[in-house]
Amino acid sequence: MTTAAKPLARRHAExxxxxxxxxxxxxxxRGKMNAMAMESMHATSPIFWVVTAVLAAIVVFAxxxxxxxxxxxxxxxxxxTRPDYWGVFLVNTVFWIGISHAGTFISAILRxxxxxxxxxxxxxxxxxTTFGLVQAGLSxxxxxxRVWLVYWMFPIPNERQIWPDFHSPLxxxxxxxxxxxxCSTMYLFLPLIPDLAMARDRTQGGWLKPFYKILALGFRGxxxxxxxxxxxxxxxxxxxxxxxxxxxxxxxxxxxxxxxxGWSSTVFGPYFVIGALHSGMAAVAxxxxxxxxxxxxxDYFIRAEQFNTIGTLMLLVSMAWAYFYFNDYLVPWYGxxxxxxxxxxxxxxxxxxxxxxxxxxxxxxxxxxxxxxKKWRETPWLLAIVGLLINVGMYLERYIIIPVGVTINRMxxxxxxxxxxxxxxxxxxxxxxxxxxxxxxxxxIPLIPVWEVQEGQEAHLIRKIGKAEISTLSxxx
Amino acid sequence: xxxxxxxxxxxxxxxxxxxxxxxxQQFGLDDDDMNVISGIPIKHSILGxxxxxxxxxxxxxxxAILGMFLGIFFIYGIPYLYPLLVGGQPIFPIPQGFIITFxxxxxxxxxxxxxxxxxxxxxxxxxxxxxxxxxxxxxxxxLFSCPAGExxxxxxxxxxxxxxSVAPVEARHL
Numbered sequence: 001m002t003t004a005a006k007p008l009a010r011r012h013a014e015x016x017x018x019x020x021x022x023x024x025x026x027x028x029x030r031g032k033m034n035a036m037a038m039e040s041m042h043a044t045s046p047i048f049w050v051v052t053a054v055l056a057a058i059v060v061f062a063x064x065x066x067x068x069x070x071x072x073x074x075x076x077x078x079x080x081t082r083p084d085y086w087g088v089f090l091v092n093t094v095f096w097i098g099i100s101h102a103g104t105f106i107s108a109i110l111r112x113x114x115x116x117x118x119x120x121x122x123x124x125x126x127x128x129t130t131f132g133l134v135q136a137g138l139s140x141x142x143x144x145x146r147v148w149l150v151y152w153m154f155p156i157p158n159e160r161q162i163w164p165d166f167h168s169p170l171x172x173x174x175x176x177x178x179x180x181x182x183c184s185t186m187y188l189f190l191p192l193i194p195d196l197a198m199a200r201d202r203t204q205g206g207w208l209k210p211f212y213k214i215l216a217l218g219f220r221g222x223x224x225x226x227x228x229x230x231x232x233x234x235x236x237x238x239x240x241x242x243x244x245x246x247x248x249x250x251x252x253x254x255x256x257x258x259x260x261x262g263w264s265s266t267v268f269g270p271y272f273v274i275g276a277l278h279s280g281m282a283a284v285a286x287x288x289x290x291x292x293x294x295x296x297x298x299d300y301f302i303r304a305e306q307f308n309t310i311g312t313l314m315l316l317v318s319m320a321w322a323y324f325y326f327n328d329y330l331v332p333w334y335g336x337x338x339x340x341x342x343x344x345x346x347x348x349x350x351x352x353x354x355x356x357x358x359x360x361x362x363x364x365x366x367x368x369x370x371x372x373x374k375k376w377r378e379t380p381w382l383l384a385i386v387g388l389l390i391n392v393g394m395y396l397e398r399y400i401i402i403p404v405g406v407t408i409n410r411m412x413x414x415x416x417x418x419x420x421x422x423x424x425x426x427x428x429x430x431x432x433x434x435x436x437x438x439x440x441x442x443x444x445i446p447l448i449p450v451w452e453v454q455e456g457q458e459a460h461l462i463r464k465i466g467k468a469e470i471s472t473l474s475x476x477x
Numbered sequence: 478x479x480x481x482x483x484x485x486x487x488x489x490x491x492x493x494x495x496x497x498x499x500x501x502q503q504f505g506l507d508d509d510d511m512n513v514i515s516g517i518p519i520k521h522s523i524l525g526x527x528x529x530x531x532x533x534x535x536x537x538x539x540x541a542i543l544g545m546f547l548g549i550f551f552i553y554g555i556p557y558l559y560p561l562l563v564g565g566q567p568i569f570p571i572p573q574g575f576i577i578t579f580x581x582x583x584x585x586x587x588x589x590x591x592x593x594x595x596x597x598x599x600x601x602x603x604x605x606x607x608x609x610x611x612x613x614x615x616x617x618x619x620l621f622s623c624p625a626g627e628x629x630x631x632x633x634x635x636x637x638x639x640x641x642s643v644a645p646v647e648a649r650h651l
Contacts (some may be wrong), residue, residue: 030516030615155555163559166552167566172576175551179584186591194516194613200651201610217595218602218651221612222620225598226518227529232594235537236587243583250576454615455517458491475520 019462019471022305024116027457030450036297037195037446038202043296044443055436062429067142070422075145077422083414084403088423089143091398092430093136094272095279097177097251098394100132102280104184105244106313111237116473117309119456120301123192123449124291125284129184131437132283135430136177142426169253176250180243187236190229193219194451208444248276255401261339262405265332271324278321278363279394281314282387287438289384291447301448304378311377314390318367325363343408351417352404355396362393482628485607485646486619486635491515493639494617495524500634501621511621516613536593537586544585548578605648620646 019025028036070077080087103125110118141147153164153174164171197219200212219225252272255263265271288310292302332340347356366389370376377383403418420427441447463472488494494513501511508527513519521528552574560568594600612618619640623631632643 030613034614155551163555163561165561165563166555166577167563167570167573172573172580175577175580179580182584183587186587190591190594197651198516198613201613213603213651214601216651217598217600218604218606219598219600220606220608220651221514221516222512223514223519223521223524223526223529224512224531226515227531228533228594228598230518231531231533232537232590235534235590239583239587243580243587246576246579246583451517458517 019469021303022117022471023120023301023303023453024456024460025462025471027454028300030454033448033450033453034198034202036300037448037450038199040296040298040448041443041446048294048439052436052439055432055439058432059429059436062425063138063433066422066425066429070142070145070426071147079418079420079423081416083409083411083416084406084418086143086406087403087418088399088420088427089139091395091402092139092427093143094251094398094402095395096132096136096139096430096434097248098276098279098398099283099391100129100136100180100184100280101244101248101273101276102284103127103129103132104180104187104240105277105280106284106310107187108237108240108244110309111233112241115309116456116460117305119452120448121284121288121306122452123188123445124287124447126184126188127438127441127447128280128283128287130181130188131434131441133177133181133184134437135434137181138430138433142423169250169257172250173254176243176247180240180247183236183240183243187233187240190233190236191449191452192445193217193229194221195446195449197221198450199446211444245273248273255405260406261337261408261410262332262343262401265328267324267327267331271321271328274317274320274324275394275397277317278314279391281310281317282390282394285310285314285383285387286391289380289387291442292380295442295447298448301453307380307383308374308377311371311383311386314383314386315367315371315377318364318371318390322364339408339410343405346408347400347404352400355400355404359393359396359400362389363397366390366393480625481622482625482645483607483620483622484628484631484643485609486621486640486643487609487611488617488619488640489615490639491519491523491617494619496638497619497635497640498524498526500638501619501631504623504631504634506621506623510623511619514608514612514618514620516615516617519617532597533590533593536596537590540589540592541582541586543589544581544583545578547585548581549574551581552577603650605650607646607648608651609646616641 078087078089106118106125107122111122141150144150152158152162153171155164166172166175193216196212196216200209200216203209203212249269249272252268256265256268258264285307288302288306292298329344333344347353367386370382370386403420407415407417409415459474461472461474462469464470486497488497494515498511498513502508502525513524513526553569556568562568607620609616609618619635621631628645635643
């Protein structure tokens with residue numbers, strides 16, 4: 001007679017998981033980690049310079065020459081005309097703001113929730129926010145046309161006696177994006193200070209020595225300096241989360257406040273926020289894959305556990321996005337408003353219906369089919385491909401909302417299918433500039449927050465309980 | 478009054494550094510006369526030291542209030558000065574007022590917290606300081622002042638606590 005009520009499960013391979021595979025349980029001396037972080041910045045192959053030169057050439061052509069053409073010849077060189085006054089430039093704006101969201105959000109929310117696997121990649125994510133917002137800002141200026149008149153939006157005394165209307169969603173947008181850009185940049189800089197001080201200490205000469213010296217601000221690591229820094233970082237981590245939510249909600253209101261079929265939706269705010277996170281998380285996966293593949297020693301800092309964390313978040317966000325999308329889809333479908341019906345029919349059965357189906361497949365089916373599996377989540381190249389597909393899907397989603405959405409309006413005689421023209425090279429230019437800025441930054445500032453990694457390693461211990469080794473975390477802060 | 482000397486004791490880890498702090502306290506050294514310099518933040522209770530005072534959150538709170546009033550000015554003051562009627566909307570709406578007020582409040586909070594960190598830490602400061610680059614490589618330093626005549630006593634005690642070196646330190650450019 002057996003003593004067990006049920007047959008025992010066979011031992012699973014995961015039960016013998018070696019805790020030392022996690023970076024927090026695989027510490028190296030701080031000096032060694034510093035050396036690795038510094039060497040990874042300086043170990044530059046010729047391919048790096050070739051790629052940099054190509055990206056720089058694209059930026060000069062697309063954002064220099066083409067923008068010059070756009071300014072000199074006017075918005076007629078773009079595909080925007082009645083009724084599609086909002087085209088790809090605004091698609092890019094929304095897309096890049098979305099990309100920028102995950103960086104700070106991941107860093108802040110994981111810091112607040114004390115998710116330890118965040119430590120090696122928070123800066124890589126935060127950097128995406130700053131550079132993503134740069135592209136978003138440029139895209140607004142492209143859409144603006146006469147960019148030199150942007151100061152009309154500032155509340156400064158002027159001879160025209162015209163002041164900006166702060167009741168307008170577009171002014172809310174300006175204020176929110178400016179707030180987010182400034183706060184994200186400050187939030188990027190704060191935890192960078194100790195690493196800049198480390199870089200200052202390890203740099204002997206050249207232009208980088210004064211560069212690090214100035215930016216390190218004279219930081220030594222005294223008790224008072226750490227206290228002030230950690231306090232400020234905690235304030236930012238908590239405060240920047242609602243700001244992040246507000247920014248994309250306000251971006252959604254640019255559309256939802258208009259009484260236009262397909263746009264006037266009360267669910268647009270949270271739907272846009274979750275959409276931003278969807279594309280942003282996916283972009284973090286791509287960035288982590290690229291960093292790990294191209295930067296020396298990054299296979300030590302960025303491991304399967306980091307990809308697992310991002311992959312899990314991507315899956316959760318994908319489910320949330322599907323939920324909100326279904327809400328946004330079902331209510332107008334059921335409501336029976338003729339104009340809403342027409343927008344939905346055009347989206348699903350019109351000449352651009354393939355965009356809609358592609359969007360649903362890559363935003364929902366692909367992540368759900370792949371990211372449920374831990375092994376797949378921990379496979380960097382696979383996660384990067386899923387991330388890339390999600391970003392294609394999220395770009396299409398914005399394209400469907402904006403130019404495809406404005407095609408169907410309450411004046412059928414104006415209906416016209418939008419076709420981007422000069423927008424295409426300029427869009428490529430924003431992607432090239434984003435990559436270029438990131439590549440340059442990877443050679444100047446330590447992308448790994450070494451002090452945060454060491455802090456985590458100091459706090460983690462392996463404790464043996466019974467036959468098992470358990471990871472324990474001490475409260476160090 | 479005897480002359481004082483500034484010494485820098487280097488420890489390889491937090492544990493002996495906290496022992497060193499305890500030794501200095503036993504010798505009657507005031508907490509204001511010593512400072513722990515490290516490559517990571519260490520909680521004051523781990524070191525057996527009083528908590529460092531910070532004004533960052535108070536400065537941040539001041540900024541938040543300032544930002545809130547600026548936001549209120551933008552949303553209500555500007556339409557008062559230059560009324561602009563749009564689509565039958567009121568000049569002084571309350572719901573819309575929350576948005577700009579919120580953004581400016583948060584900008585004030587974070588902007589002033591950032592500035593507060595600079596002000597409270599005395600940043601930027603490029604004057605010579607007592608420091609050694611080994612600190613950013615993971616060593617924990619104990620910087621303290623003691624009477625010059627008693628230097629040997631302090632050095633012996635700290636070496637007993639686990640200090641790798643205890644030596645007079647001069648301020649230098651970082």
